[in-house]
Amino acid sequence: MHRILLIDDDEHLAAPLATYLQRFDFVLVAALRPSAGLALLGAAALDPAQAFEAVILDVMLPEMDGFALCRQIRQQGGAYSDVPVLMLTARGELSDRVVGLELGADDYLAKPFEPRELAARLQSLLRRARPALLAATTAPASARQRQRQRQRQRQRQRQRQRQSAGARRHPATAAGRSADRPAAPRRAAPGPAGGPDRHRV
Numbered sequence: 001m002h003r004i005l006l007i008d009d010d011e012h013l014a015a016p017l018a019t020y021l022q023r024f025d026f027v028l029v030a031a032l033r034p035s036a037g038l039a040l041l042g043a044a045a046l047d048p049a050q051a052f053e054a055v056i057l058d059v060m061l062p063e064m065d066g067f068a069l070c071r072q073i074r075q076q077g078g079a080y081s082d083v084p085v086l087m088l089t090a091r092g093e094l095s096d097r098v099v100g101l102e103l104g105a106d107d108y109l110a111k112p113f114e115p116r117e118l119a120a121r122l123q124s125l126l127r128r129a130r131p132a133l134l135a136a137t138t139a140p141a142s143a144r145q146r147q148r149q150r151q152r153q154r155q156r157q158r159q160r161q162r163q164s165a166g167a168r169r170h171p172a173t174a175a176g177r178s179a180d181r182p183a184a185p186r187r188a189a190p191g192p193a194g195g196p197d198r199h200r201v
Contacts, residue, residue: 002126003044003051006030007037007069008058008088020115026122034061034069038076045079052083054125056118057105059089059096067103074104084125088113 004026006014014030021028029052031037037055044050055073059066070085087100090111097108106128107121 001025001027002053002122003027003029004054004056004122005037005040005044005052006056007034007061007066008056009033009061010058017115017118021119021122024119024123026119034063037069038072041073041080041083042078052080053129054084054086054122056122057085057087059087059100067099070100070103070105084129086118086121086125 002025004021006017006028008014008030009032011032014028018028018030029040031040037057041052041055044052057066057070061069064072066087066089070087073083073085074081084106085104086107086109087105088109088111089096089100100108106125109118109121
């Protein structure tokens with residue numbers, strides 16, 4: 001199940017939308033105010049099991065508008081600063097869409113909208129976000145792997161240096177050491193049976 005955070009002051013929107021999005025394996029968590037939404041994001045950042053995979057953000061909100069909230073999410077840093085954001089607005093002006101995208105929103109949907117289109121846009125956001133998430137999770141492992149490779153290279157280099165130093169201190173090889181040994185005296189060839197050779201008269 002994919003956890004989605006909805007920040008919208010329309011208290012009648014969350015319940016039917018959550019029921020519909022369950023068909024697409026989405027769990028919708030709603031916040032009516034930006035402060036409540038930021039608190040949920042902050043708590044989820046401390047518990048990976050409760051992390052949100054996307055945020056649906058209304059433009060017209062109390063406390064601050066959706067543009068300011070989107071900017072704060074992006075500039076906050078931390079675990080949820082890169083969460084995909086889909087903005088909702090009752091106004092469909094091009095300027096609103098451009099401003100939202102420039103502030104860091106990933107997609108835009110004008111109200112009133114079809115729930116099926118919202119589900120399709122959320123699925124597209126998650127597909128685009130998945131490679132980045134995978135890279136982020138595998139980067140530390142890749143860094144550790146490169147570190148281990150460098151350590152093995154340094155160990156092999158030190159081993160070669162020790163072998164080279166040992167060869168300089170003891171230049172004689174096994175063959176050289178055997179060549180330095182004094183030759184064993186040759187045994188005299190035995191004469192004919194019956195004693196040493198005698199000259200005939």
